[in-house]
Amino acid sequence: MTRLTRADLDALPNYVPGRSVADLVRELGIAEAVKLASNEVPYGPLPGVVEAVTEAVRAVHRYPDMGVTELRDRIGAWLGVDPARVVTGCGSVALAEILVKATCLPGDEVVYSWRSFEAYPIIAAGAGATSVRVPNTAAHGHDLTAIAEAITDRTRLVFVCNPNNPTGTFLRKAELDRFLAEVPSDVLVVLDEAYREFVTDETVPDGLAVYGDRPNVVVLRTMSKAWGLAGLRMGYLVAQPEVAAAVRKVVTPFSTSLVAQAAALAALDAEEEVRRRCALVVAERDRVTEALRKLAVDVPDSQANFVWLPLGEKTAAFASACENRGVIVRAFHPEGARVTIGTPEENDLFLQAAEAALA
Ligand SMILES: Cc1ncc(COP(=O)(O)O)c(C=O)c1O
Known part of the structure; x- marks a missing residue:
């Protein structure tokens, strides 16, 4: 076939969006799943x-x-x-x-x-x-x-x-x-x-x-x-x-x-609410980091709304074990997994999944 687009683009990786909750729920036949893969803040649109x-x-x-x-x-x-x-x-x-x-x-x-x-x-x-x-x-x-x-x-x-x-x-x-x-x-x-x-x-x-x-x-x-x-x-x-x-x-x-x-x-107009939400995220970031370190994961200190688990070759297995428990995290093969800080309940679900995945 005649080539219409640039050949060098063939070597380019696709941007991988976080997996969708709807897909996972359908695939596993579970009632609900949480997505901690795209670094969104979980508290809905700001007032106004x-x-x-x-x-x-x-x-x-x-x-x-x-x-x-x-x-x-x-x-x-x-x-x-x-x-x-x-x-x-x-x-x-x-x-x-x-x-x-x-x-x-x-x-x-x-x-x-x-x-x-x-x-x-x-x-x-x-x-x-x-x-x-x-x-x-x-x-x-x-x-x-x-x-x-x-x-x-x-x-x-x-x-x-x-x-x-x-x-x-x-x-x-x-x-x-x-x-x-x-x-x-x-x-x-x-x-x-x-x-x-x-x-x-x-x-x-x-x-x-x-x-x-x-x-x-x-x-x-x-x-x-x-x-x-x-x-x-x-x-x-x-x-x-x-x-x-x-x-x-x-x-x-x-x-x-x-x-x-x-x-x-x-x-x-809602800057104060942004600050309040960020403080919640930061408190949870500290809690999740500490809990993961107790599971022997060498999590670097994070200043963002996510944490990094440098799991190396174990990354893919970890991400799929979390998914099987209804928690979507973001795997970067073969370096590690990134997990967005969600609500306290979402983070608890993730920590339970992580504990089981790392056991
Ligand atoms: C470091 C960094 N820069 C830029 C962006 C782009 O964000 P957006 O295009 O949604 O503004 C992201 C989103 O994940 C990011 O992580």
Whole structure:
């Protein structure tokens, strides 16, 4: 058959979404299952979001505001930055893609730690860029020294995921200071802070507050996790005005939907509730970590809303044993399993499944 698409895409892994609860319930014939595989927060939409969405839906025969003016103004005021530095997108994953598109020509290099967010290799390959993966440290975190050493003349962008998905590990200010001082000024550093709201360790810097004014730093955030809008797709970045303007040129027109804009505005009114929910997640994160360590799993400290079980070759068996008990976790073969922090009841179910799976 005549080839119509790029041959190099054949080698690309598919993005694997978490398994669906409905599928598992059907397959096992059980009453219910829980999904702790996609790093969502389990407490439903924030107050005011359903109403805002319902109202916005009345106008969906119209295009959204392409400039996303009201929301960018709001985010700018909230974060204390010029709205011209803010770009929104259809999830922060779309903005990560646009950043690579705005910086890389085919053959240019994108450097990132591995394992990290599984979209990075897909995004780099999609742009025809070359992925340079730097192995995680023995403690499952970014090896910033090796990442700095991996930068070449072809490198255009470095993803730094803090806290890191899927390991939950985190970088402290002193290490990031050193790293950023070493990165050449013509390489864009994207600080992916999808899980920033769950950070409680004060030594982990807020990328925007601490590094936001550096010309080659972009801070990427999402409203999918702590802000409960995963299904609506809303992410934003803060960059220097020139970088933001370039990104805006290649962003898919109208990709921040009218409904997502309205939902984000309503969600931003509920910041106190976000903090309350994050505190619940953090308390459960500590409890789950401790319980897993009692089961002899060497769980690294997490600053995100998930924990990492470095089970190596046992990962697949562990994930399927959990599934057989109605708990969907996320396996990354052959390194480990990532488990999202759910409600206390969901976490109890997981811990029971984990105990049985590890017995
Ligand atoms: C590190 C990281 N960055 C970005 C994203 C993308 O989130 P979204 O596209 O839902 O905003 C995720 C989602 O899992 C993530 O883990």
